[in-house]
Amino acid sequence: MKLNVDFSELFRAVAPLEYVVTEFVLDGGAGDLEGISRALNRGMILGEGINLNQIDGANGVLNYDGHQVMLYIPDQGDNAEAVLKNGKLGTRVHVAECSIIELMREKGRLKRYDVISRLDGSFPVFGYDAEGEVEGGTDLEACKNCLKILNYKGCNTQPESVNRQVFENFSFSQFFETYSSYFKSLPAKIAKSSTNYTDDWYSISSKLRNELDYKCEQCHVDLHSDKTLLHTLHINGNKANNKRANLKVLCADCLKKHPRRESVYVSNTEVLKINTLRREQKHFETVDYALLLKRVDMALYGLIHKCQYRKLPLPELGVVVMEKELPLMIDIAWPAQQIAVLVDMSKAKMLLKQGWSVYSAFDTLTYFDVFEERLITAINQHGS
Numbered sequence: 332m333k334l335n336v337d338f339s340e341l342f343r344a345v346a347p348l349e350y351v352v353t354e355f356v357l358d359g360g361a362g363d364l365e366g367i368s369r370a371l372n373r374g375m376i377l378g379e380g381i382n383l384n385q386i387d388g389a390n391g392v393l394n395y396d397g398h399q400v401m402l403y404i405p406d407q408g409d410n411a412e413a414v415l416k417n418g419k420l421g422t423r424v425h426v427a428e429c430s431i432i433e434l435m436r437e438k439g440r441l442k443r444y445d446v447i448s449r450l451d452g453s454f455p456v457f458g459y460d461a462e463g464e465v466e467g468g469t470d471l472e473a474c475k476n477c478l479k480i481l482n483y484k485g486c487n488t489q490p491e492s493v494n495r496q497v498f499e500n501f502s503f504s505q506f507f508e509t510y511s512s513y514f515k516s517l518p519a520k521i522a523k524s525s526t527n528y529t530d531d532w533y534s535i536s537s538k539l540r541n542e543l544d545y546k547c548e549q550c551h552v553d554l555h556s557d558k559t560l561l562h563t564l565h566i567n568g569n570k571a572n573n574k575r576a577n578l579k580v581l582c583a584d585c586l587k588k589h590p591r592r593e594s595v596y597v598s599n600t601e602v603l604k605i606n607t608l609r610r611e612q613k614h615f616e617t618v619d620y621a622l623l624l625k626r627v628d629m630a631l632y633g634l635i636h637k638c639q640y641r642k643l644p645l646p647e648l649g650v651v652v653m654e655k656e657l658p659l660m661i662d663i664a665w666p667a668q669q670i671a672v673l674v675d676m677s678k679a680k681m682l683l684k685q686g687w688s689v690y691s692a693f694d695t696l697t698y699f700d701v702f703e704e705r706l707i708t709a710i711n712q713h714g715s
């Protein structure tokens with residue numbers, strides 16, 4: 332059954348939505364991973380050893396050689412003194428392919444931009460005051476346009492009061508975690524987190540997980556088949572407090588989404604594996620948008636918020652298509668219409684071969700009207 336509808340006319344205007352098989356690889360380049368991480372942590376001057384055309388925004392967020400990066404102007408001019416005291420007064424930090432970045436690509440840069448990648452939200456800036464040059468680190472804010480095009484936390488589809496909250500409570504570390512599925516790791520931490528586990532921690536944790544039958548205490552997924560996906564969290568952050576009330580056994584996905592966890596890297600494959608098991612174990616029997624938002628890969632939050640806002644028929648999680656012996660795990664799918672949205676587009680070719688229509692998450696969000704029309708047409712033609 333071939334479901335690809337010919338929308339060639341329509342798509343001429345919005346070519347990126349119609350999936351063109353590129354050589355996009357989730358892992359990005361190899362290179363000196365550690366060295367690049369360290370350099371990006373300090374900040375690199377755009378145009379000196381790193382160029383704008385090496386920074387890819389195809390997934391919405393900015394990617395340099397497999398690292399998530401931001402772009403900002405470090406020169407605060409005669410405003411520097413004030414900016415050092417209050418980062419809100421400074422230049423904004425771009426975290427996505429917003430119109431300003433697009434303009435820079437078209438017209439070239441007018442000012443010096445730095446490329447940086449760090450979780451702590453502190454940015455090196457410089458400038459001058461009456462006495463001469465000043466420099467230091469300050470908490471600059473993220474560019475709102477960037478957050479809007481990603482519909483970050485639904486900030487473009489929810490009431491104005493909610494949007495304000497999203498901007499006010501924004502943290503770079505949370506932002507990086509949200510989109511970490513597109514990258515091979517989180518940026519290096521500056522201050523090493525205290526790893527003061529007690530000597531008997533391993534046995535305490537494994538005993539507890541065993542007692543709970545390897546089930547997540549949050550989503551109840553059974554991880555007998557893959558125990559490495561189950562973790563034990565110290566709820567109050569104190570790793571010396573191993574009292575039962577301070578411990579929570581969580582699957583990697585629930586851990587990543589837990590408000591009290593430290594920054595944690597969970598890959599897209601791990602989330603997909605967990606959702607495949609949740610589906611097999613019938614945890615998605617009754618599903619609504621609220622549950623979808625709790626279970627989907629965080630990189631798709633913006634898209635799910637948009638689908639909810641536009642009242643699209645619910646997509647499904649945990650759908651797997653077999654390609655010979657290889658399971659192709661799909662982030663979100665409308666299986667009856669064979670429509671898939673993926674974080675990792677390297678699987679797209681194989682799904683296309685099986686008659687599926689495949690979209691990248693960011694293209695779906697960017698060209699949502701076209702996507703919606705295709706989906707509704709497919710539902711009307713083939714039934715839901």
Ligand SMILES: [Zn+2]
Nearest residue numbers: 425429474477
């Ligand atoms: Zn921006």
Ligand SMILES: [Zn+2]
Nearest residue numbers: 547550582585
């Ligand atoms: Zn869970």
